[in-house]
Amino acid sequence: MPARILILNPGSTSTKIAVFQDEKQVLAETIQHTNEINNFNWVMEQVNYRRELIVHALKENMFCMTTLTAICARGGMIPLCPAGAFEINKTMVDYIYSVKKAAHVANIGCVIAYDMAEALNIPAYIYDPVSVDELQPVARISGMPELRRVCRGHALNTRAMARKCAQERLGKHFSECTFIVVHLGSGTSVRLIKNGITIDANSDDDGCISLERSGNVAAVPLIQLCFSGQYTEAEMLNKIRGNGGLKAYLGTSNLCKIETIIKNGDDNAKLYYEALAYTTAKDVGAMAAVVAGDIDRIILTGGAANSKMLTDLISKRISFIAPVELMPGEFEMQAMAAGTLRVLNGEEKAHCFTL
Structure with a gap:
């Protein structure tokens, strides 16, 4: 039954x-x-x-x-x-x-x-x-003993897309493959999944620039800004997550609206948009280095992966590492x-x- x-x-x-x-x-x-x-x-x-x-x-x-x-x-x-x-x-x-x-x-x-x-x-x-957090021990070291690196966010969709890619496109079991899975949304996470386990990852607040996340920023100026007296803790957290990234520069995180602004000739918007793709590609490259480039597929997924403009910009920088599979949307x-x-x-x- x-x-x-x-x-x-x-x-x-x-x-x-x-x-x-x-x-x-x-x-x-x-x-x-x-x-x-x-x-x-x-x-x-x-x-x-x-x-x-x-x-x-x-x-x-x-x-x-x-x-x-x-x-x-x-x-x-x-x-x-x-x-x-x-x-x-x-x-x-x-x-x-x-x-x-x-x-x-x-x-x-x-x-x-x-x-x-x-x-x-x-x-x-x-x-x-x-x-879900299965990072290998070496990936947990942050350089500051008080702050251990952890993995949070997008586990459900990224693992599902890796499993689907293994079965349907490679004809292999999930546990036999190595993937870099990039979830593109208001925040972006980049996960390295080897033999079914996420051994390294950049979460949506510690890696690349995204639609609403600042990503990595220089530590010293960030600390100085925190203690400047201009912002509360909540306001600073909002700058990093929620009102960061392209939203901070352009006042919107609507991808279609941003792409329309670019097509209408706004060079600043184009630069910020390219920075999003550029830093995402850098994170993919960093993950590839962890396994010496031995990657079966790079998967671009999430809602923002529906954008051909965005996925083209990212793909042209990372396709030398491994074939790129577009699996847009969320399948939670x-x-x-x-x-x-x-x-x-x-x-x-x-x-x-x-x-």
Whole structure:
């Protein structure tokens, strides 16, 4: 009998839900949230609000929840962990509620999945959460003992695209290949995945310039700016993540709008745009050096990888390293469903979350 898996993916202004029957998607809906969401002081206060909307959406689609085999939610900010599936348990839920500063919108999905699954007496999972960190020891050294390098962000989509590329384009198992995967979005991450493990990575706040992230900046001037008295801590963090990168220079992070400005002859916009591609290519080159250039494929993925202008600029600088595969978009729902199905079929074993 085919497995029926409910997928939950909460975002800042919407909640995506889907139902998969084995690998086939049979239901999909995006629930847009109104200004009512702004009335909540803490992200976890939205749990009941979003759960009611999810249940209503399933009923509207005439879906019977008792037919579900499992539920999978996008994993949020839990302690650094290995890749793969984690069965959601009370320890995870209690942790999520205990760490207010590390609250991530995806954590809402973990709690909703746990509550719904418990009522149905079925398992609930997260898969490749934001906190996946499998860096090799040498990649953790930052040069400052107080600051160990860690890996966060885009694990779900980058690993899914590497797995897909291995199977469909190379005819190999994921664990037999070496990939550099570049996730292009409002932030950019560059990951080196060898034999199924992300052994090195630049996260979206410590590498290249992106649409809304400053990327690496010189340390001394940054420290001086922090202590200049001009900005609060929150304002400085916003300069690095949220209002950095091209948004800081051009006042927008809308890629289509930026490309239109460039086509209309704005040379400054063109320079900043080229800097984004230039620094991204440099990060790819750095990752290639880690494995002496022994790369099967370089994958460009994420929403911004839909831009031919951007991918062309990046590809021309990195194609000498390895063939470049364009795999634009985000496939988080499919990746969660496929991962959960592998667990249900006994192809993978879910981790047990402990502290």
